[in-house]
Amino acid sequence: MAAAIVATAAFALGSPAQAQSGEPIKIGFGMALTGPLAANGKQALLGMQIWEDQINKKGGLLGRPVKLVYYDDQTNPSTVPGLYTKLLDVDKVDLVVGPYATNMIAPSMPVIMQKGKVYISLFGLAVNSEFNYPKYFSMIPTGQNTKPSFTEGFFDVAAKNKLGTVALVAADAEFSRNACEGARENAKKFNMKIVYDRTYPPATTDFTPIVRAIQAANPDAVVVCSYPLDSVGMVRAVNEIGFKPKMIGGAMVGLQATVFKTQLGPLLNGIINYETWVPSKHFLNPEVEAFLKEYQSRAKAAGVDPLGYYLGTWGYAYVELLGKAVEGAKSLNDDKIAKYLRTHTIPTIMGPIKFGKNGEWAESGMMQVQYKGIKGNDIDQFRGMDVQTVVAPAKLATGEAVVPFEKLR
Structure with a gap:
């Protein structure tokens, strides 16, 4: 003190x-x-x-x-x-x-x-x-292996849970394309079969058709590479149609911001997504x-x-x-x-x-966190680590991932 x-x-x-x-x-x-x-x-x-x-x-x-x-x-x-x-x-x-x-x-x-x-x-x-x-x-x-770093932890968790197939979806913009390129490298590295790989226009507002198309491919895991408004739209569409892959998230920008966390509330439960800093010890x-x-x-x-x-x-x-x-x-x-x-x-x-x-940074510090136990839209629950767990990398982890994510819904 x-x-x-x-x-x-x-x-x-x-x-x-x-x-x-x-x-x-x-x-x-x-x-x-x-x-x-x-x-x-x-x-x-x-x-x-x-x-x-x-x-x-x-x-x-x-x-x-x-x-x-x-x-x-x-x-x-x-x-x-x-x-x-x-x-x-x-x-x-x-x-x-x-x-x-x-x-x-x-x-x-x-x-x-x-x-x-x-x-x-x-x-x-x-x-x-x-x-x-x-x-x-x-x-x-992101360290020296820049593009794969955003989703490497996501694929690591998928591999540990013996998931075999993955869908990739990304906005047709610079960041999302880069992150998705890295996700393809990770899919190859972790021996996961890509069953869906598409981009969507940055101006997209209705994500229901996209989520239904991914659902039809029946992937074990879904990697989403998106910007804030897309991320919100994707989370809502997943919940509205009841899509239940074993894992979903990866490289969704925006879910780290308090305004979107409080807006989405319990809809985030179970999602595994990147983070760059958390208020852990x-x-x-x-x-x-x-x-x-x-x-x-x-x-x-x-x-x-x-x-x-x-x-x-x-x-x-x-x-x-x-x-x-x-x-x-x-x-x-x-x-x-x-x-x-x-x-x-x-x-x-x-x-x-x-x-x-x-x-670029000499070493990576990218993480994947899983949201859990979010109740309502109160801001105070997001102040510490109560509603999120660092699941990758192992040296920064605060707990284990729950797969399938539906268990936390």
């Missing part, structure tokens, strides 16, 4: 502030503040703003204050190149970080590469596999607890996710990572910052981060 109190005080007050002088160091980015990804983008922004406040209380970076300069990308990939061109050519920002999500990060890459900027992205899946840009760094714990530390206390005290006024587990923490950590690289390199020079990121393990509130090939 004493250690936690000291850490909380240090988080809130920082080290004694140094005198700041000169123009602010401007960090520019786009963020999904409207559109389907806004629930996650807004909590990431609040995390970033908390870092901005904290770093300025400590004296800023290199003796200069820090200012975040950002625009709403509207969850629309077509807006992104223009936003980053404006940030660099008109706003003259000193540094940039990525927007949130693969579909928004990918179209920004040509602009960033042309300008030669160091670039830390937020939750981009295998974005740099096509660009091979040496100053790119990914803030997502393995991950809770005084720094992240202090951050969450600050975030949650500001969340209601900011109109954002009240818990901040999914993107609030990571939003803070990815600009924290940039700030520590600037301090370590003692420079705003993009080449020097990139070299520091490549050659150092950097402590953050989310733990130490070390990068490997192509700017």
